[in-house]
Amino acid sequence: MTEALAALLLVLGAAIALIAAIGVARLPDAFLRMHAATKAGVVGAGLILIGAGLAFGSGEAWLRVGLIVLFLLVTVPLSSHALGRAAYIGGAPLWAGSAEDALAGVLPRHAIDDETASAVPVQQAAAIPAPAIGSMPGAPDGPARPAGPGDARGAAP
Amino acid sequence: MSQPRPWNLFAWLWLALLFLRELLFSAVDVMRATLSRRIEVRPGIVAVPLRLRSAAGVTLLADMVTLTPGTTALHVSRDRRTLYVHAMDAADPDAVRRSIAERLEAPAMRVLR
Numbered sequence A: 001m002t003e004a005l006a007a008l009l010l011v012l013g014a015a016i017a018l019i020a021a022i023g024v025a026r027l028p029d030a031f032l033r034m035h036a037a038t039k040a041g042v043v044g045a046g047l048i049l050i051g052a053g054l055a056f057g058s059g060e061a062w063l064r065v066g067l068i069v070l071f072l073l074v075t076v077p078l079s080s081h082a083l084g085r086a087a088y089i090g091g092a093p094l095w096a097g098s099a100e101d102a103l104a105g106v107l108p109r110h111a112i113d114d115e116t117a118s119a120v121p122v123q124q125a126a127a128i129p130a131p132a133i134g135s136m137p138g139a140p141d142g143p144a145r146p147a148g149p150g151d152a153r154g155a156a157p
Numbered sequence B: 001m002s003q004p005r006p007w008n009l010f011a012w013l014w015l016a017l018l019f020l021r022e023l024l025f026s027a028v029d030v031m032r033a034t035l036s037r038r039i040e041v042r043p044g045i046v047a048v049p050l051r052l053r054s055a056a057g058v059t060l061l062a063d064m065v066t067l068t069p070g071t072t073a074l075h076v077s078r079d080r081r082t083l084y085v086h087a088m089d090a091a092d093p094d095a096v097r098r099s100i101a102e103r104l105e106a107p108a109m110r111v112l113r
Helices: A002-026 A030-056 A059-090 B009-035 B055-066 B093-108
Strands: B044-049 B071-076 B082-087
Touching: A002 A030, A002 B009, A030 A059, A030 B009, A030 B071, A030 B082, A059 B055, A059 B071, B009 B093, B044 B093, B055 B071, B055 B082, B055 B093, B082 B093
Parallel strands: none
Antiparallel strands: B044 B082, B071 B082
16 A cells, blocks of 8 residues: 555656756746746655655655755745746846746846847647737847737836 | 744644645646646736744745745845735735735744744
């Protein structure tokens, strides 16, 4: 019984980690990818650890599991916070479908001059406005583009 | 609002339970968004006014915000009065602010100021 439960938790955790990885590959901008990497990552790793705790069963194993989960909970948000802030300042484009950008004008924003960076997955490119990479303030010779209805940055000066 | 009681273990435990519940919901949310055929989210960066004042309190809240439904903390203003979060669903920014204030900040204020 314990073994079956442990196996179930391990498989479930691995599946969630896999979905998190798919999310990192599939979601359209750096900030959305951060969501997948942090939440699903912590839950996936947590379930795998609890499964391992069940499988080993000793008090020592549980102590380790508890400490690792605690450190995950404390450190993962820190790295995600630092990465997200750095991504914003570094000029990582917000997906064109974004609703609003309350940070505009609060934090400095650099231009990304990487023409291969596409914030929109290919199969959706037709459905929503083109990625806003070129229209960032200060971006060199970006193609002019009418601001989409939901493109917060397009409306900014 | 009553005084925060940092040594109230029960309040911490309650906070941890609330937090675990939110964490599970958030994982499900993100997975659903990831696996849906078309990615239908309306993300955005939302400014959330803070009632917590201490550095420790804001840190705790920012940590919890990052790990709960569809929000990641991006920045805290220098005067510590505003938290900027990236929300997966920011179609209604007021709903984002309300959900953070009620579901995370209020319980956190029972342990830290």
